[in-house]
Amino acid sequence: MYDTGKILGGLIVFLVLATSPFWINALSTSSVDIPEFQAPPNGATECVEAKDYMRPSHMDLLNTWRDDVVRTGERYYTNAAGATYEMSLSRTCMDCHSNKAEFCDACHNYMAVNPYCWDCHVAPQEVQ
Ligand code: HEC
Ligand code: HEC
Numbered sequence: 001m002y003d004t005g006k007i008l009g010g011l012i013v014f015l016v017l018a019t020s021p022f023w024i025n026a027l028s029t030s031s032v033d034i035p036e037f038q039a040p041p042n043g044a045t046e047c048v049e050a051k052d053y054m055r056p057s058h059m060d061l062l063n064t065w066r067d068d069v070v071r072t073g074e075r076y077y078t079n080a081a082g083a084t085y086e087m088s089l090s091r092t093c094m095d096c097h098s099n100k101a102e103f104c105d106a107c108h109n110y111m112a113v114n115p116y117c118w119d120c121h122v123a124p125q126e127v128q
């Protein structure tokens, strides 16, 4: 007979070890807040969409923009409020968020994400 208890115990130990990078990360960062919001140096007070949407979903919006531009040639985006923006990472997002190091990079470093976009797209000249 197999020893179900031992097999289960072994499985649990394996799962805990295999997933440890994730939960160690979660535990060790849970007490710290994400970096404080750094306002755009140009004085803008609104993003292309609501902040509550932008924070979790800006990467999805950027993917949609890229696909629209590259696949359909459409270059303009109308947001929920009816305002129109050029769908451009460098000319639109980074025109406002020209403080890339303190804004995008600070949060990404904190979250341990490293978008490769700047291999090709022009990053803004840093403004202090
Ligand atoms: C017209 C200026 C402007 C443009 C263009 C703009 N943003 Fe924003 N963004 C802002 C402002 C202002 C806020 C804060 C909004 C608020 O407090 O309601 C913000 C908020 C955000 C947030 C949330 C930050 C947080 O701490 O929750 C993210 C992420 C973001 N923007 C990314 C982007 C990306 C990616 C683009 C391009 C797709 C973009 N923004 C285009 C001005 C802009
Ligand atoms: C408040 C924190 C925060 C800010 C500010 C922020 N990001 Fe992000 N960003 C994230 C997180 C978290 C992820 C990873 C989400 C995931 O993996 O699901 C991410 C992912 C991305 C990705 C996708 C990367 C990938 O490899 O999947 C892109 C592109 C991106 N961000 C662009 C930007 C740009 C451009 C700015 C500045 C205009 C910015 N972000 C500002 C938190 C932030």
Ligand code: HEC
Pocket (backbone or CB within 6 Å): 062, 063, 065, 066, 069, 070, 087, 088, 089, 090, 091, 115, 116, 117, 118, 119, 120, 121
């Ligand atoms: C290998 C080079 C390369 C990389 C890496 C890359 N892009 Fe692009 N991207 C392009 C090219 C080329 C175009 C088409 C330019 C045009 O037609 O204006 C484009 C277009 C875009 C557009 C629409 C046009 C514009 O001016 O922004 C967006 C948005 C975009 N990419 C977002 C991203 C994001 C977000 C990332 C990172 C997750 C990324 N790209 C990584 C090459 C790249």
